[in-house]
Amino acid sequence: MNQETEIETAAPVNPGPEWWRGAIIYQIYPRSFQDSNGDGIGDLLGIAQRLPYVASLGVDAVWISPFFTSPMKDFGYDVSDYYDVDPMFGSLADFDHLIRAAHEHHLKVFIDLVLSHTSDEHPWFRESRSSRDNPKANWYVWADAKPDGTPPNNWLSIFGGSSWQWDTTRCQYYLHNFLQEQPDLNFHEPEVQKTLLDVARFWLVRGVDGFRLDTVNFYTHDVQLRDNPPLPVEERNPITAPAVNPYTWQNHIYDKTRPENLVFLRKMRDLMDEYGAAAVGEVGDDQRGLEILGEYTTGDELLNMSYAFELLADHAPSAGYITKVTEHLHRVAGLGWACWAFSNHDVPRHGTRWKLTEAGYRCYLTLMMCLRGSVCLYQGEELGLPEAEIAFEDLQDPYGKRMWPAFKGRDGCRTPMVWDASNQNGGFSSGHPWLPVSHDHLNRAVATQEHDPSAVLHHYRRAMSFRRNHPALRKGALTDMSADGTILRFMREHDGEQIFCAFNLSGEPAVTDMPDGRWHQIGIELGSAGPAPDGRLHLGPWQPALALRAKH
Structure with a gap:
């Protein structure tokens, strides 16, 4: 490591109870970060192996996308066991090693908790669907068909089509806001809330420092199952789903963001405060995202911060747009706390999405380091990686397969991290990678940029160091x-x-x-x-x- 890298491994600048305020969080997509055993899939030991590099960036924390036991229909966002690690990622012992290694490098660890739904292979759902009177019969959202056999209402899935799936055993529909293999848990059932809090406690006891709460505003639904009203064409703002998906045609006031959600979030905050942990919630909404951010993060009883989608939009944010967003945020969430991102595992990489030159790419990063709020960076962003082109035959994402070619899915931002340009797998794996490594990425590999003082990687380090050295930028x-x-x-x-x-x-x-x-x-x-x-x-x-x- 060069001298600049060594400087960046200093202890956290916010060691107190509000360590999360203004923190820089580095998102790791475990399937694609580092493979330690040659099976072509990244794993927990691979992440631990690369923590010195992550620490060298000058970030405060890592956010690790789901690694729980799962049939992988949605690559870990369909959990079948909340209390264990999927064998493809390692073991609980590997996770414990990862936690220790992260803390040795002064890195906090956020894990991605997916509480709104489980896999349809989860034992809870298997029991729930077995009859209408079993102990877990009410753990998921079940409803009778209309008299003509159609679904209970007009709610739509983000992944396309109705969000209701017919079950031939119960002869009822169950709700799934995402894939039909991802049935929604019923948060109106007290035992569900209690059990999910037990899940969170399990991981807090193991040493995690916080949670990224996936789809946090989807937890509760309208118990009357009222139809969502249509959304006028001029009000459609496709952020949570592509414009070709009719999901964006509804005003989603009944299938998510219900007021009862706040009751559960207060319970979650009480639990996290016991451990000095923090949470960043992913709020998915096309019309009221910033208002919900304010509702969910104002005060000290709910979420610490919320993940804002406004800078994940398809268009490059202009000076006027950022001013408009900031003014709106101040009006509706002035006492709340945002967490900003340009890229993540669900959207095309922002360099490609916004058609940026390298100078533009650097400027936006410097701007992000100066905004009020916390920051999420996505793995490979610091290398200036563009969106990878994936051939249809290599596609893995079910969302892309369903919407191809109008929407090509999320695989283009999920390809393996490139560490070394000396081999076609970029140092990610000695085996065949689960997604192909982009040839356009190889010349931007970490090892190549480390030796080039003018590389984007070093600009990221300098910008993060600049933020860390100025309290006004972190929390002012x-x-x-x-x-x-x-x-x-x-x-x-x-x-x-x-x-x-x-x-x-x-x-x-x-x-x-x-x-x-x-x-x-x-x-x-x-x-x-x-x-x-x-x-x-x-x-x-x-x-x-x-x-x-x-x-x-």
Whole structure:
């Protein structure tokens, strides 16, 4: 490791009870991070092997996508045993080793808890579907057909079609907001809530520091099973599902985000507080995402933070768009806490999605490090990886297979991490990878970029170090945001530290004014501009300007 890398392994900057506030969280998709045994699938020991690299980035925590026992119809988001590790990923002993190794590297560990639904192969569901009067008969959402045999209402699945599946044993429909192999648990049943809290406690006892709560606003449903109303065409905002999916045609007011959900989240928060743990909730909603973020994170009784979708949109966020989002967030969630991301395991990588040049890619990363909230980075993002092209015959994602070719699924962002360009598998596996390694990715491998001081990888390290060194950026207030043409401007302030931030979010030069006062240029290592002799800021294409107010 070079000297810059060693500096970044320092102890956390927020060691207290609010360690999560302003944290940088690195998402690991375990199937695709590092294979330790040559079977072509990443695993827990592979993750542990690569933790020195993760720590070298300067992140505060890792979020590990599901590794629980599963038939893998949705690659681990269909859990058949919450209390064990799927053999393809290793064992509970491997997980315990991973926790110890992460903590030795001063990394917190979030695990992905999928509580809204299970696999249809879970013993709970097998018992529930066996009859209408067994002890777990009410653990899932069952309903009779309409008199004509059709589903109970018009609710739709995110993966396409009705969210109701007929079961020939109970002669009833069961609810599935996702795949039909993912039946929804019934959170109106007290025993379900109690058991899921026991699941969370099991992993807290094993040493996890927090949870990423998958589809957290899907937990409860309307007990009256009322139809969702249609959504006018002009109000459709396809974020949670592609535009070709009619799921986006409904206003989902009855199949998710019900007020009863808050009761369970308070119980979850009480449990997490016992262990000093934190949770980031994934709120999936096309119309009310930021409002729900506010409802779920304001105060100290619910979630610590919520995963916001606004910067996961298909279009590159302009200065005006970010200003609009921030103003809306301040109105509806000013006392809440967001967690921002540009990429994850469910959307095309943002460099491709937004058609960014390398300069644009670097500028957006610097901007993210200056926004108020916590941050999620997705594995390979720090290498500038583009979306991989996957041939239909190599496709694994059931979502893509169902919607092809209008929607090609999520495999393009899930291909294996590239560590070394010396072999066609990128150092990921000695066996045949579960998804092909993109040839476009090999020349961006970690080993190649480590030896290139100008590489994107080092820009990520510098930007994260910059954030860690300034409390105003980690947890301070954000004020005075505005769009001056293509330039986004705002202030960050905390405990006497005030930082002015400006970003030219375009490929053309732009000019703006410095705020009144005496300012010192900072962030030079990130390409930050300083004021010209005329006192104005002349920003090149995709250039930031960062300045610290001088103390009197």
